[in-house]
Amino acid sequence: MSGTETSVVLRLEGITKKFGDFVALNGISLDIYDGEFLTIVGPSGSGKTTMIRLLVGMDEPTAGDIYLKGERVNDVPANKRPTCMVFQSLALFPHRSVGQNIEFPLKIRKVAPAARRARAVELLALLRLPADCYDKNVTQCSGGEQQRVALARALAFDPEILFFDEPLASLDFRLRKTLEKELKDLHRATGKTFVYITHSLEEAMIMSDRIAIMRKGRIEQIGTPDQIYNAPTNRFVAEFMGEVNLFRVRATGNGRLEALEIDASLASPDEEAAEGEEGTLMVRPEVIRFLAAGETADCVLEGTIFNEYVLGSRVQYSVRVGEKTLSVEKLREDRYTGEIDTKVLIGWNAEDSRLLGSES
Numbered sequence: 001m002s003g004t005e006t007s008v009v010l011r012l013e014g015i016t017k018k019f020g021d022f023v024a025l026n027g028i029s030l031d032i033y034d035g036e037f038l039t040i041v042g043p044s045g046s047g048k049t050t051m052i053r054l055l056v057g058m059d060e061p062t063a064g065d066i067y068l069k070g071e072r073v074n075d076v077p078a079n080k081r082p083t084c085m086v087f088q089s090l091a092l093f094p095h096r097s098v099g100q101n102i103e104f105p106l107k108i109r110k111v112a113p114a115a116r117r118a119r120a121v122e123l124l125a126l127l128r129l130p131a132d133c134y135d136k137n138v139t140q141c142s143g144g145e146q147q148r149v150a151l152a153r154a155l156a157f158d159p160e161i162l163f164f165d166e167p168l169a170s171l172d173f174r175l176r177k178t179l180e181k182e183l184k185d186l187h188r189a190t191g192k193t194f195v196y197i198t199h200s201l202e203e204a205m206i207m208s209d210r211i212a213i214m215r216k217g218r219i220e221q222i223g224t225p226d227q228i229y230n231a232p233t234n235r236f237v238a239e240f241m242g243e244v245n246l247f248r249v250r251a252t253g254n255g256r257l258e259a260l261e262i263d264a265s266l267a268s269p270d271e272e273a274a275e276g277e278e279g280t281l282m283v284r285p286e287v288i289r290f291l292a293a294g295e296t297a298d299c300v301l302e303g304t305i306f307n308e309y310v311l312g313s314r315v316q317y318s319v320r321v322g323e324k325t326l327s328v329e330k331l332r333e334d335r336y337t338g339e340i341d342t343k344v345l346i347g348w349n350a351e352d353s354r355l356l357g358s359e360s
Contacts, residue, residue, distance in 0.1 A: 007034040009193055010055065010161065015064035017050050024050040026217040027064070032161075032195060037187050039196040039204040041240075042214030048197045049165060051214070055195060056163045057081045084159035088166045090150040092138050098124075098149050099134040105157035123152040126189065128182065144175045151186065164196040168203065180206045201242060205229070213237050229284075235356055238282045243316075245288070245326045247281040249355075257281060257355075262322040267298035267350035280356040285316065285329035287352035290336050290344055297347025301326075305340050319346055 010032040017025040025047045032038055040048050053059045054066065057078035066073050073081060084105075092101050102123055103116040111119075117134075124131055127148040133141070138149060147167060154162055164183075168176045184207045187194050198204060204211045205225045212222040213236075221233045232238040235246060249257040249266065251273035257266045259281075266281060273279070283299075291297060303321035315335040317328045328346060330336065338344065 009034040011067040039208040046214040047217040082160040285327040298350040300347040
């Protein structure tokens with residue numbers, strides 16, 4: 001993160017937003033740091049878009065306060081804030097050239113034509129667009145070029161904070177992968193604060209300094225990608241943050257857990273769990289290993305290889321243990337070499353799992 005924890009640029013205190021009787025946001029408090037890349041993710045209806053509309057000044061909160069650099073901005077409209085929004089639709093002017101689109105914010109500010117053009121050419125280079133794009137009609141640009149033009153126009157405004165509302169959602173897979181990296185590079189090059197909305201977990205993991213997971217108008221957890229992936233606070237976050245194996249368990253004392261869906265006793269990562277306490281044990285697919293004869297692990301299960309899925313550099317396996325199907329993931333060079341439909345032993349170390357509360 002480029003900023004520090006003392007350089008809060010945007011602060012939400014107890015923000016609630018209602019539409020009639022429907023509560024879209026429910027008492028959210030959040031600090032956004034200067035220079036960070038914060039991504040807000042969550043399922044449809046979780047409140048992501050409502051939140052960003054409040055942050056950018058397109059709507060006002062029903063209750064609570066929003067502070068920009070210490071000044072309350074609840075009723076300051078979007079065009080009076082030093083922020084800019086990049087929409088999924090891009091909202092480019094189809095009858096204008098690339099250069100005219102980029103220069104539009106500068107023209108509104110009555111910047112001289114020569115200075116506008118110089119800035120547009122500078123931004124074309126920053127966004128990896130050739131200089132001869134300047135006179136090209138924006139409708140003649142590819143989807144990726146149009147996305148870069150929209151970013152250049154946002155930067156021409158020289159905002160302190162850039163907001164993004166799922167700008168890559170309509171692009172094809174390969175272009176989206178390219179622009180994810182370019183956005184992260186752009187963030188590093190400019191040092192500006194980026195606040196990004198997406199449904200895509202992968203986008204969030206690749207680009208973000210911090211990720212906020214939303215559900216039903218609340219923030220479930222906020223932290224670095226590693227913190228949220230490795231230490232989710234509950235089952236919802238664990239499942240939302242990618243492929244995961246979850247076991248309903250009950251503590252039996254002495255650092256052991258009874259698996260309630262399969263006949264197995266598992267080592268607990270929390271030796272102080274009270275006897276009789278129920279919860280969810282989370283085990284990521286990549287920490288599970290296939291055990292050779294005589295090899296041991298803190299937790300050992302016998303199952304049957306049901307299928308194999310090659311995912312480029314990784315190979316994923318579904319392993320059936322009783323009525324439960326588990327996911328095991330290995331690097332290609334460490335792939336399982338046996339046959340499908342054969343019995344296998346799988347295992348993991350207790351320290352590589354996480355015991356979550358019973359709340360979902």
